[in-house]
Amino acid sequence: MSTLQFRIVSAVGLAAAGVLLLSAGPASAWTHLDPPAVWSPDDFPLPYWVADDGTSPNTVERCEASNDLEGCCEESVPTGYCRQAAEEGFTAWKAAKCAEFDVEYQGVCPNIDQSSDNKMYITFNDPGNVMEVGVLAHMVPASAGTAKIIDGREYKQFLKNDIVFNKDVEFTTHEDAVNGCPNAPGATNMRGVMTHEIGHSLGMGHSCEDPDKGGAPCTDPTLLDATMFWTEGACQTGATEINQDDIEGFTTLYGPYASFACSHQDTNGISVGVVPFELKCVIVSEYLSEIVEAEWNFGDGGTATSISAAHTYTEPGNYTIQLSVDGQREACGEEGWSNNFRRVGYVRACGVPQAAFAAGHLDGLQYQMLNDSDVSVYGCISNIQWTVYEGEGTGGKVIVDQLQAWEPIIDFPEAGRYTVVMNLGGIGGTGAAMVVVDAKNRRGEGRGCDVGSTGAAGGLALALGLLAIRRRCS
Numbered sequence: 001m002s003t004l005q006f007r008i009v010s011a012v013g014l015a016a017a018g019v020l021l022l023s024a025g026p027a028s029a030w031t032h033l034d035p036p037a038v039w040s041p042d043d044f045p046l047p048y049w050v051a052d053d054g055t056s057p058n059t060v061e062r063c064e065a066s067n068d069l070e071g072c073c074e075e076s077v078p079t080g081y082c083r084q085a086a087e088e089g090f091t092a093w094k095a096a097k098c099a100e101f102d103v104e105y106q107g108v109c110p111n112i113d114q115s116s117d118n119k120m121y122i123t124f125n126d127p128g129n130v131m132e133v134g135v136l137a138h139m140v141p142a143s144a145g146t147a148k149i150i151d152g153r154e155y156k157q158f159l160k161n162d163i164v165f166n167k168d169v170e171f172t173t174h175e176d177a178v179n180g181c182p183n184a185p186g187a188t189n190m191r192g193v194m195t196h197e198i199g200h201s202l203g204m205g206h207s208c209e210d211p212d213k214g215g216a217p218c219t220d221p222t223l224l225d226a227t228m229f230w231t232e233g234a235c236q237t238g239a240t241e242i243n244q245d246d247i248e249g250f251t252t253l254y255g256p257y258a259s260f261a262c263s264h265q266d267t268n269g270i271s272v273g274v275v276p277f278e279l280k281c282v283i284v285s286e287y288l289s290e291i292v293e294a295e296w297n298f299g300d301g302g303t304a305t306s307i308s309a310a311h312t313y314t315e316p317g318n319y320t321i322q323l324s325v326d327g328q329r330e331a332c333g334e335e336g337w338s339n340n341f342r343r344v345g346y347v348r349a350c351g352v353p354q355a356a357f358a359a360g361h362l363d364g365l366q367y368q369m370l371n372d373s374d375v376s377v378y379g380c381i382s383n384i385q386w387t388v389y390e391g392e393g394t395g396g397k398v399i400v401d402q403l404q405a406w407e408p409i410i411d412f413p414e415a416g417r418y419t420v421v422m423n424l425g426g427i428g429g430t431g432a433a434m435v436v437v438d439a440k441n442r443r444g445e446g447r448g449c450d451v452g453s454t455g456a457a458g459g460l461a462l463a464l465g466l467l468a469i470r471r472r473c474s
């Protein structure tokens with residue numbers, strides 16, 4: 001009686017491994033919120049309220065005594081300044097000339113922690129008492145549905161964003177900060193913090209993140225100088241005006257924008273073909289009439305400069321396509337606008353699967369199949385089958401049929417000669433490899449040939465090109 005031991009590869013793992021490869025990092029220095037979200041053009045002008053009733057004095061006591069209605073603006077700045085800083089904060093983002101957004105002040109709101117009615121409130125002194133010491137302010141977002149897809153990422157649509165300032169921070173006016181903070185030494189520029197928080201409330205992330213929150217060392221001066229840098233020092237004035245990094249990130253959210261679509265697209269949104277094949281791509285943009293220049297990079301060295309482009313892939317591979325466009329619009333000034341869009345791993349060019357394997361002895365009559373097939377192109381192999389014949393060649397009795405695993409262990413029924421055939425199937429066709437095994441019943445080292453160093457999932461990853469591991473018996 002013979003027994004066979006299999007390590008079965010599951011289809012669930014295939015899909016899960018695929019997701020890993022298709023995720024990609026941001027293409028630019030700036031970042032958007034994570035998870036990303038954006039206002040819809042229909043939301044503009046965006047209504048907002050500020051807990052600043054414009055009368056003196058601003059104190060926590062007066063605010064609480066009035067049921068959060070009066071004197072609730074930060075007590076260390078003059079009456080009316082909270083509202084002014086909010087207005088100036090929104091205006092600062094207008095420096096992104098191509099970005100289209102608008103806001104409208106609605107009046108005084110109660111100084112509550114966060115709204116439940118999907119409106120945008122700017123409040124002070126941490127009314128919910130939830131903020132850590134040292135935090136200047138924070139934003140409480142809510143979003144739902146899908147507003148747009150940017151660079152392959154889904155951006156939800158904002159419903160509201162409340163901005164809340166902390167209570168243990170001494171704030172001062174921008175004018176005081178410009179003069180070196182004579183009125184409030186060591187205080188923080190409220191307008192700078194406001195502009196930063198408004199950036200968040202419109203969808204911006206940090207140019208560089210707090211190292212305590214996993215941020216990498218920030219050395220790029222443009223990122224350090226950005227309004228969306230993660231922190232603001234005492235009596236600083238720079239954050240009140242957005243810089244080039246802020247502008248690029250913001251324009252991507254609200255400015256003219258171009259993406260592309262290509263032929264051969266499958267249900268996962270990638271283009272799959274068998275080499276050689278011609279891919280045809282078009283620019284997708286609401287601003288097509290403004291576009292004066294386009295540059296395509298097809299990832300294999302191929303380029304094009306036309307609005308609609310075609311490219312023939314001849315080598316198997318996973319390719320990223322990048323499109324750069326330049327557009328003209330009066331509001332954007334003489335230089336116009338430009339936009340970069342790329343889809344990472346968008347093209348999967350497959351050839352006939354190149355199959356290869358070896359058989360390594362484990363113990364007794366157990367042999368480990370060591371798969372050495374070419375898996376350099378992700379996703380081109382969709383099926384694998386093993387067949388074992390008695391004797392040399394494929395004319396003998398079949399003792400194992402249609403075994404599906406990346407690297408099965410085969411326990412031969414008795415000593416002798418066997419032929420093992422592996423078939424690899426994929427969009428490019430079927431490739432096969434054959435190994436003749438002279439099975440001898442002898443003791444192995446117990447560990448076999450690195451057996452156990454990767455489980456079924458590891459084998460899967462290998463099949464899908466995630467890892468370029470090669471294993472061999474010594």
Ligand SMILES: [Zn+2]
Pocket residue numbers: 196200206229230
């Ligand atoms: Zn921030």
